[in-house]
Amino acid sequence: MSDKAKYDELQSFIDEMKNEKGPLMPVMQKAQDIFGYLPFDVQKFIALGLDVPLTEVYGVATFYSQFNLEKQGEHSLSLCLGTACYVKGAQTLLDRLEQELKVKTGDTTKDGKFTLIGTRCLGCCGLAPVMMIDDDVYGQVKADEIPEILKKY
Ligand code: FES
Numbered sequence: 001m002s003d004k005a006k007y008d009e010l011q012s013f014i015d016e017m018k019n020e021k022g023p024l025m026p027v028m029q030k031a032q033d034i035f036g037y038l039p040f041d042v043q044k045f046i047a048l049g050l051d052v053p054l055t056e057v058y059g060v061a062t063f064y065s066q067f068n069l070e071k072q073g074e075h076s077l078s079l080c081l082g083t084a085c086y087v088k089g090a091q092t093l094l095d096r097l098e099q100e101l102k103v104k105t106g107d108t109t110k111d112g113k114f115t116l117i118g119t120r121c122l123g124c125c126g127l128a129p130v131m132m133i134d135d136d137v138y139g140q141v142k143a144d145e146i147p148e149i150l151k152k153y
Contacts, residue, residue: 006034007045014049023050024060028067037068073108073115075153077101078132082121085129089143093129094118096143100150113153 001009013030017023027050031042038061047054061067079097081090094105097116101109108115114133122130127139138149 001034009034010042010045011049014046018050024052024057028057028060032067037071039069039071070106070115071108071112073113075114075134076117076132077114078117078119078122079105080120080122080128080130080132081118082125082128084121084125088128088140090129092143093131093141093146096146097131100146114150 010027010031014023014027017027020026024046027046028038031046032038035042043057043061044054046052047057061069077097079085079090079094081094098104101114101116103109103114103116105116105118122132122137124130124137124139127137129139129141131138131141133149133153141149
């Protein structure tokens with residue numbers, strides 16, 4: 001979809017929601033569905049469209065973790081940094097991932113393929129250290145297995 005078509009779609013949703021109660025969250029959710037994230041220009045567009053201060057849109061975007069301000073990679077790679085995983089060497093895995101992907105935690109690779117995320121306990125500490133790529137769970141990961149795992153995506 002072209003940018004123009006995206007903005008058109010967002011505009012019709014804003015028109016629909018404008019007179020509803022509490023339109024900001026649904027409009028922002030819709031914008032994220034359309035654009036994949038909420039860049040500054042989109043936040044401005046929402047603020048103008050709903051006639052709310054830009055600071056309010058920005059405040060909501062940064063407060064709720066469901067909203068992304070940065071463009072996300074095709075795959076999200078979450079490495080657990082919870083206690084159990086940390087004790088079992090998550091830091092070594094993180095260093096290796098940053099080195100292999102040439103990014104810092106929180107960033108997206110240049111080719112747009114992966115976004116590297118450090119997360120809290122993923123709830124499967126028995127498998128520590130754990131990482132997830134999209135919905136795939138990898139347990140007892142060793143640093144040397146990382147290149148092989150990344151190749152699958
Ligand atoms: S600490 Fe990593 S899964 Fe629980």
